[in-house]
Amino acid sequence: MTITITAFEKSPDRGRGLARDMRVRWALEEVGQPYEVRLVTFKTMKEPAHIALQPFGQIPTYQDGDLALFETGAIVFHVAERHAGLLPSDADARARAITWMFASLNTVEPPILEREATTYVERDKDWYHERLLMLEDRIRVRLAQLSRRLAEADWLDGAFSAGDLLMVTVLRRLENSGLLDAYPNLSAYVARGKARPAYKRAFDAQLAVFTSASSA
Amino acid sequence: MTITITAFEKSPDRGRGLARDMRVRWALEEVGQPYEVRLVTFKTMKEPAHIALQPFGQIPTYQDGDLALFETGAIVFHVAERHAGLLPSDADARARAITWMFASLNTVEPPILEREATTYVERDKDWYHERLLMLEDRIRVRLAQLSRRLAEADWLDGAFSAGDLLMVTVLRRLENSGLLDAYPNLSAYVARGKARPAYKRAFDAQLAVFTSASSA
Numbered sequence: 001m002t003i004t005i006t007a008f009e010k011s012p013d014r015g016r017g018l019a020r021d022m023r024v025r026w027a028l029e030e031v032g033q034p035y036e037v038r039l040v041t042f043k044t045m046k047e048p049a050h051i052a053l054q055p056f057g058q059i060p061t062y063q064d065g066d067l068a069l070f071e072t073g074a075i076v077f078h079v080a081e082r083h084a085g086l087l088p089s090d091a092d093a094r095a096r097a098i099t100w101m102f103a104s105l106n107t108v109e110p111p112i113l114e115r116e117a118t119t120y121v122e123r124d125k126d127w128y129h130e131r132l133l134m135l136e137d138r139i140r141v142r143l144a145q146l147s148r149r150l151a152e153a154d155w156l157d158g159a160f161s162a163g164d165l166l167m168v169t170v171l172r173r174l175e176n177s178g179l180l181d182a183y184p185n186l187s188a189y190v191a192r193g194k195a196r197p198a199y200k201r202a203f204d205a206q207l208a209v210f211t212s213a214s215s216a
Numbered sequence: 217m218t219i220t221i222t223a224f225e226k227s228p229d230r231g232r233g234l235a236r237d238m239r240v241r242w243a244l245e246e247v248g249q250p251y252e253v254r255l256v257t258f259k260t261m262k263e264p265a266h267i268a269l270q271p272f273g274q275i276p277t278y279q280d281g282d283l284a285l286f287e288t289g290a291i292v293f294h295v296a297e298r299h300a301g302l303l304p305s306d307a308d309a310r311a312r313a314i315t316w317m318f319a320s321l322n323t324v325e326p327p328i329l330e331r332e333a334t335t336y337v338e339r340d341k342d343w344y345h346e347r348l349l350m351l352e353d354r355i356r357v358r359l360a361q362l363s364r365r366l367a368e369a370d371w372l373d374g375a376f377s378a379g380d381l382l383m384v385t386v387l388r389r390l391e392n393s394g395l396l397d398a399y400p401n402l403s404a405y406v407a408r409g410k411a412r413p414a415y416k417r418a419f420d421a422q423l424a425v426f427t428s429a430s431s432a
Contacts, residue, residue, distance in 0.1 A: 055365035056323050056358065067308045073318035078311050092283045095294050102289035105318070107272050110326050121350070127343040134337070142272065149271035 015210030029198035031083035100163025168193030225255040231426030245414035247299035316379025384409030
């Protein structure tokens with residue numbers, strides 16, 4: 001059976017690997033599973049065929065035989081559960097790694113995404129700068145807490161896990177903001193994630209899609 | 217071994233069951249697991265002893281012997297994985313139920329939480345009403361998509377699951393907003409969740425904490 005995921009034909013991040021297919025590609029690379037990619041456009045992802053797979057009209061989706069999944073966290077978990085390499089085998093350590101998956105997506109990412117949305121949607125509003133500062137304060141609270149917890153460790157809880165994979169991709173969204181600079185251990189953590197061979201393979205694969213779409 | 221969770225000594229929602237311990241209580245009631253509750257205040261939840269359990273200084277936490285977890289989604293998943301009643305036994309159906317757990321927390325809840333945060337933090341700003349309308353438009357997009365997917369079904373994918381448990385608690389946050397009124401199938405879905413005996417037991421238990429704190 002071939003795993004097929006969906007990704008943007010032309011990612012709005014211009015190949016920086018911030019679209020969510022990157023998270024799934026990285027997970028599949030970590031566990032050594034080959035996959036195929038079906039590209040969608042902003043138009044086709046709102047059409048009934050895609051909505052049947054992804055009710056919110058987003059990417060990525062995941063298909064493997066009769067199984068169709070959506071939602072990045074769920075797909076990464078599915079991959080991690082079925083193949084060695086992304087979750088510890090010890091039951092308690094596994095539960096803690098899953099905790100970090102949810103924490104990265106539900107506690108750390110929301111204010112970061114909100115800041116991103118604000119820079120798109122509210123840039124022309126006269127409140128833009130004041131709100132941006134409020135959001136950055138909210139982000140700093142989370143970064144300070146995360147930095148304190150990570151301390152001098154390489155990863156959030158023992159060996160690299162799907163929780164680190166998601167957290168690194170969440171923190172990467174701040175790379176151009178300067179907000180990570182105040183937390184050297186978090187910057188080093190992100191760099192450590194990006195140095196993994198599986199990350200690099202995933203990154204190159206998504207970049208190749210953008211580059212080929214741009215030169216077409 | 218006794219399961220111990222944390223909850224607010226005096227919940228800011230005044231016992232309406234919107235604090236996140238409600239989700240964990242409901243899950244434990246669905247699977248028939250007894251649990252104890254340790255109450256924290258806004259002061260004690262920021263102290264080192266609680267931060268060691270919950271790095272972001274929030275509730276709930278979950279302790280069972282040597283295992284300590286945080287993050288509601290992860291705790292509900294842990295409960296669902298260890299006890300029958302919240303995840304289907306068929307592997308594909310189980311993966312789809314987990315998809316809805318992530319979708320409720322990562323796709324549906326964020327704009328709802330953002331609206332809630334705005335009503336607390338930006339109420340005195342001159343942009344407040346304009347931003348509130350923008351956020352409500354974002355919420356309506358998600359509700360329309362969810363309503364279309366649910367259609368006439370009782371639950372999101374076959375039998376009631378942890379995905380429904382989380383989605384119902386997410387949608388409940390809109391109860392006083394009027395935003396659910398345009399989607400009768402979603403209102404009925406929330407009512408269906410609240411009619412479950414396990415929901416009622418969990419709700420009564422969290423309300424009893426608030427009532428007793430208020431009369432103390």
